[in-house]
Amino acid sequence: MMINNPIGYTPLSEHLTMSENLPNFTKHGYQLRTELGQNRLGGRTTYLATNSQGYPVVIKQFQFATSGSSWGEYEAYQQEITMLRRLEHPGIPHYLDAFQTPDGFCMVQQYISGESLATPRNWTPQEIKHIAIATLEILTYLQSQHPPIIHRDIKPENILVDEQLKVYLVDFGFARMGGGEIAASSVVKGTMGFMPPEQLFNRQLTTASDLYGLGATLICLLTGTKSADIGNLIDADYQIHFQHLVPPLKRGWINWLAKITAPKVAERYPSAAAALKALEPIDVERLPKLIISHNSLQFTATKWQEKVSQTITLTNPIPETLLAGQFSVAPHPSDPPHTPYDHAWISFQPAKFEGNEVNCEITVDTSKLLADTAYTREVWVQSNADAEPEVIPVTVQTAPLPQPISLGGWVGLVVVLVVSGFAGWGLADWPWLLVLVIPVLAIADRMAGAGFLGIEADVLKAFMGTSIGQTFLVLSLLLAFPMHPISVIVSLIVCLFGARLGWEIEEKKESLRIIILFILFLFFLILGFDVFQDYYFGWIGVIILISGIVVIPALWVGQVYRHLKGDLKIQYPKSSQNSSSFLLLTGMLGVGIGAEVVTLSEFVGKLATYDGAIGFDGNIIAAALVTGLGIIPVLLPGIILAICLSSKLKLKGYMTKYAQNKLPIIKP
Structure with missing residues (x-):
């Protein structure tokens, strides 16, 4: 059926003459x-x-x-x-x-009396926005059909604009109803540079697919790029890089364009209606303003191969605008080749930003840099506030190489191990000396904890706290094992408790938890001793005793080492901290080994001279318990020291490769 004059055009027969060599219809x-x-x-x-x-x-x-x-x-x-x-x-x-x-x-x-968008013309931002809105309205109408219609060939040549700036979408030869997979024979149908990746690779098409072609079309208008040249702006991941070509006065909606041309469907607006809703309130002529919290960045590593980070804040005070952009590192001849999104030793989280107040963490990985060396680089902040990126100078100072343990250091560790071993031997033979030694250790814990936690370091208060612990010690000995080797362990735990209780109460932090744990300790101790004396349930008493003497007090013993090491970090340089930590661990190990040798020899001697039923002799069980507990002060510092020494040996091998230039180190 033929429809005559559907839109009221004036007849053209008087203006147009028939050309030769045209078909006759x-x-x-x-x-x-x-x-x-x-x-x-x-x-x-x-x-x-x-x-x-x-x-x-x-x-x-x-x-x-x-x-x-x-x-x-x-x-x-x-x-x-x-x-x-x-x-x-x-x-x-x-x-x-x-x-x-x-x-x-x-x-x-x-017939539409208009020209396609492929015709060269200087478009204003408002005109381009009008074209975008009008085209999105057409696409919204197509997507509202049942099933939705996907045009599949959105490009400048298929969008016409008349003198009144009315927009028309033409050429539906490649259109498809619904988003199912297209036939293999039609994979190439469409225009390269304007087809989204899912169409190019014969994947599922969605209502977001036509947005990619529309975005590429608008980019052509914004940048003055011809349709045939759009491929020059597309990388291997089908990302269109156009920001550097957009004049500053046309950058108000650059983030919106980047979103509708995202290679991944999930990163685009889900439909033309959603894209239209996001575009309408955007003022394409009003630009955001980028304010950076830091004019420059200085990174200083305190450890070799350390990762150091700083946070900068990007803000935009201009209302009704949205700041968006990305971070990158300026090319440098010493750096390996990199993309704007991937640098060898400087990273950003997030690398891309969108918002009017954004915090970004910049991290420098010094493991790929020379030790004790200064590096300078430039971080670029590319945003829709300006065509040129903001430049942030970055200076990085790497830490010096750590010093491996020298021969003298190894000799010193052996000497400390031998001396502390004999000390442990002596303390095991005369355990009541610990009643004098432990208060000193408790006061040292109190003073170290004060330095580590920022509490006032007062020897008098530490002594008073230890006195409280000694009072609990006497009560515990009277209730539990008077004149017995286990009292030594009780003495250690109670004195440490007294010292900790002193500054916990002073700080008014966790004191109730400390008191509850100590009450549980006494409860386990007394209950275990009471059950231990029972003829039928003696082994249950042993389990309860071990729980009370090992598990609960371990919460305090671990704090002593933490306080001492924490205080070393505050009072002494890094090299002294490492040396002191090794000496402290070696001393603890030596004391534990010396004491364990004595207790083990005594236990073996008792077994050799005893001919009764072992399971029901209190002295044999007590000796076995003390011997078993003595393994703990050997294992704990021993394992930690082994790990530390192993890392030192690995470090020495790594430093040898470093000195021989066998590592991929980046130069300044």
Whole structure:
């Protein structure tokens, strides 16, 4: 059926004359005037014609028999006719008529007196936004159909604009209804540079697919890029890099464009309606302002191969604008080749930002740099506030190489181990000396804890706290094991408790927890001793005693080492801290080994001279308990010391490779 003058055009017969060598369609009621365009690969030629009343129309002639195209293409164009018949939108030219020809067929459409966006022209930001909104409204209409219609060929040549800036979307030959996978034979249908990756690789199409082509089209308008040259802006990941070509006065919506052209479907707006909703409130002529909290950054590593970080804040005070951009590191001849998103030793979290107050953590990995060396680099902050990036100078000072343990250091550790071993031997033979030694250790714990936690270091208060512990000690000895070796362990735990209780109460922090744990300790101690004396349940008493003497007091014993080491970090340089830690661990290990040798020899001696039932002799069980507990002060410092020494040996091997330039180190 032919529709005459559907839009009220003035007849053109008096203005246009028929050209020669044009097909004759007069028997179908149309007079060809001029050729508008030709697609030889698709066997399609477009003509401007007039109908019998002299009104302008557009005729698309499809010649499958003479152009080298296949008649199988007829199905695609038949689908275009079917779609156009059902569509009613002012931005889509009306379908008017169709007729067959000997070598194909012709389709007649409404004539639009306008030019395509491929025609060179200087567009203002507001005009481009108007085109974007109008096109999105057309796409929203198409996506509201059931099933949604996906155009698949959004590009400048297929968007027409008339003198009143009315926008029209044409050429539905590649359109598909629904988002299912397209046939393999039509994979290449579309225009390179404007097809999203999912269309290019024959994947599922969605309502976000047409947004990629629209974004690429708008980028062409913003940057003055020709359609044929858009591929020059696309990288291997199908990301369009256009920000550097956009003039400052046109950067108000650069983040919106980056979103609709994201290579991953999930990172785009889900539909044309969502993209339209996000675009409408954007003032494309108002720009955000970038304010950076730091003019420069200084990183200083205190440990070799340390990762150091700083946080900077980016803010935008301009209302109704949204700051967006990304961080990168300026190219440097000493750095390995890198992309804006991946640098060898400087990283950003997040690398891309969007918001008017954004905190970004910049991390420097000094493990890839020379030791005790200064590095200078530039961090670029590229944003939609300006065409040129903001530059942040960065200075990095790496830490010196750690000193491996020298021969003298190893000799010193051996000497400390031997001396402390004999000390442990003596204390095991005369355990009541610990009643004098432990208060000194408790006071040292109190003083170290004061330095580590920032509490006032008062010897008198530490002594008073230890006195409280000694009072509990006497009570515990009277209630539990008077004149017995286990009292030594009780003495240690109670004195440490007294020292800790003193500054816990002073600080008013966790004192209730400390008191509860100590009460549990006494409860386990007394209950275990009481059950231990029972003829039938003696082994249960042993378990309770071990729980009370080992598990609960371990909460305090671990704090002593933490306090001493923490105080070393405050009072002494790094080299002294390491040496003191090794000496402290070696001394603890020596004392533990010396004491364990004595207790073990005594236990073996008792077993050798005893001929009764072992399971029911209190002295044998007590000796076994003390011997078993003595393994703990050997294992704990021994394991820690072994780990530390092993890391030192590995460090020495790594430093040898470093000195021989066998490591991939980046120069300043």
